Amino acid sequence: MKFERKDLPAGTPVVGMIGGGQLARMTQETAVALGIQLRVLAEGPTVSAAQAVADAPVGDYRDPETVRRFAAEADVVTFDHEHVPTELLHELEAACIAVRPGPDALVHAQDKAVMRQRLDAFDAPAPAHQVVASRDEIADFAKRIGGFPIILKTTRGGYDGKGVWVAESAEDPVVDEAFAANVPILAEEKVDFVRELSAIVARSPHGQAVAYPIVESVQENGICVEVTAPAPGLAPDKAAQAQQTALRIAKELGVVGILAVEMFEARDGRLLVNELAMRPHNTGHWSIDGAVTSQFENHLRAVLDLPLGSPAARAPYTVMVNVLGGDVEDMHRGLLHCMARDPGLKVHFYGKAVKPGRKVGHVTAYGDDLDEVRERARHAAAYLTGTIDE
Ligand SMILES: Nc1ncnc2c1ncn2[C@@H]1O[C@H](COP(=O)(O)OP(=O)(O)OP(=O)(O)O)[C@@H](O)[C@H]1O
Ligand SMILES: [Mg+2]
Structure with missing residues (x-):
């Protein structure tokens, strides 16, 4: 269904989101509450967000004409993913369309080499790194860092650990795999980390910014599986340092909307930046149920230059566990058990068909006792995916 502006109540803001995945779908929940008209440029008529958004034209985000037509009918354009070509976004800006985050910021989430270079320029803490084009350069880099x-890792196009390899030597077969990707390759120090952290901030065009509590994220096979807010046992000065790093990056890069900064807490105490995302992020899904203002709401507020909402946690601990596709195809089958066992549990499904390892939903629990909260969330995710059956 297509909506003309004249069909909408006076003053209704229209936000155009490119990409129809679960992030757009979850953004719609908060758009509905705020009376914001969300339009989604969807990959197909039944993708995750298209099931929830009435105004979801289908089109290719790489096609200039499609994107131009889509953008022309929105007050502001934003993203569910970072794959829209930078030149195309520059074109939109030149046509006076508000693109948030803008292409000059977004490129740092699209290209890991550009990101590393820019962060080095203002001494943001990073693992040792270098773009490499041959086995000799890989060997030299390894020698330099010990x-x-x-x-x-591929500088562009990676996601969920696809495009990240561990090389044991310059002759390692993964080197061929990496170079076969046909994009520049970034070599990095393999950080000996205690855990992975994520710092999420929201920033608006006039410069207001808020920082969410620093969270701990657990990755398995390159996919985020579990997030705990706040990161248990993180020293207050380190948490503040992580928040300040993210706020600094958001300001230096001119980010508008949500910025997620994935970090490593290294065994030697360093807090190092891994990568950036400029959209709501998996490590911020806990905020839907666990924070006063969710990351999705603050993303919308930021791109519309509205005052930002409080990022404060509602409970001492919130744990989010991803529901990854397993053997069970019918995700709703486990709801009876999960809801009966735990009336405080929050379940989010993305309307996606189950495929092994695919993110099809998440569950969130919150409360005072970390062990108990974690057990509740883990149990529910495992039950829904069919790894336990009691
Ligand atoms: N320099 C590093 N040292 C140690 N581990 C690393 C390093 N870089 C990446 N990793 C591991 O690989 C995972 C994926 O890397 P990265 O986040 O760069 O890739 P991605 O595929 O773009 O991820 P995403 O799904 O978050 O977009 C990290 O979460 C981390 O567990
Ligand atoms: Mg990552």
Whole structure:
């Protein structure tokens, strides 16, 4: 269904989101509450967000004409993913369309080499790194940082750990795999980390910014599986340092909307930036049920230049566990058990068909006792995916 502006109540803001995945779908929940008209440029008529958004034209985000037409009918354009070509976004800006985050900021979430170079320029803490184009350069890099193993990653197009390899030597077969990707390759020090953290901030065009509590995220096979807010046992000065790093990056890069900064807490105490995302992020899903203002609401507020909402947590601990596709195809089958067992549990499904390892939903629990909250969330996710059956 297509809406003309004249069909909408006076003053209704229209936000155009490019991409119809679960992030757009979850953004719609808060758009509905705020009376914001969300339009989604969807990959197909039945993708995750298209099931929830009435105004979801289908089109290719790489096609200039499609994106131009879509953008022309929105007050502001924003994103569910970072794959829209930078040149195309520059074109929109030149046509006086508000693109938030803008292409000059977004490129740092699209290209890891550009991001590393920019962050180095203002001394943001990072793992040792270098763009490499041959086995010799890989060997030289490893020598410079004290030896193998090292990390190799594609500078563009990676997600959920696809495009990240551990190389044990310059002759490692993964080197061929990396170079076969046909994009520049970034070599990095393999950080010996205690855990991964994430710092999420929201920033608006006039410069207001808020920082969410620092969370701990657990990745398995390159996919985020569990997030705990706040990161248990993180020293207050380190938490403040992580928040300040994210706020600094948001300001230096001119980010508008949500910025997620994935970090490593290294065993030697360093807090190092891994990568950036400029959209609501998996490590911020806990905020829907666990914070006063969710990351999705603050993203919308920021791109519309409205005052930002409080990022404060509602409970001492919130744990979010991703529901990853397993053997069970019918995700609703487990709801009876999960809801009966735990009336405080919050379940979010993305309307996606189950495929092994695919993110099809998440569950959130919150409360005073971390062990108990974690057990509740883990149990529910495992039950829904069919890994336990009692
Ligand atoms: N330099 C590093 N040292 C140690 N581990 C690393 C390093 N870089 C990446 N990793 C591991 O690989 C995972 C994926 O890396 P990264 O976040 O760069 O890739 P991605 O595929 O773009 O991820 P995402 O799904 O978050 O977009 C990290 O979460 C971390 O567990
Ligand atoms: Mg990552």
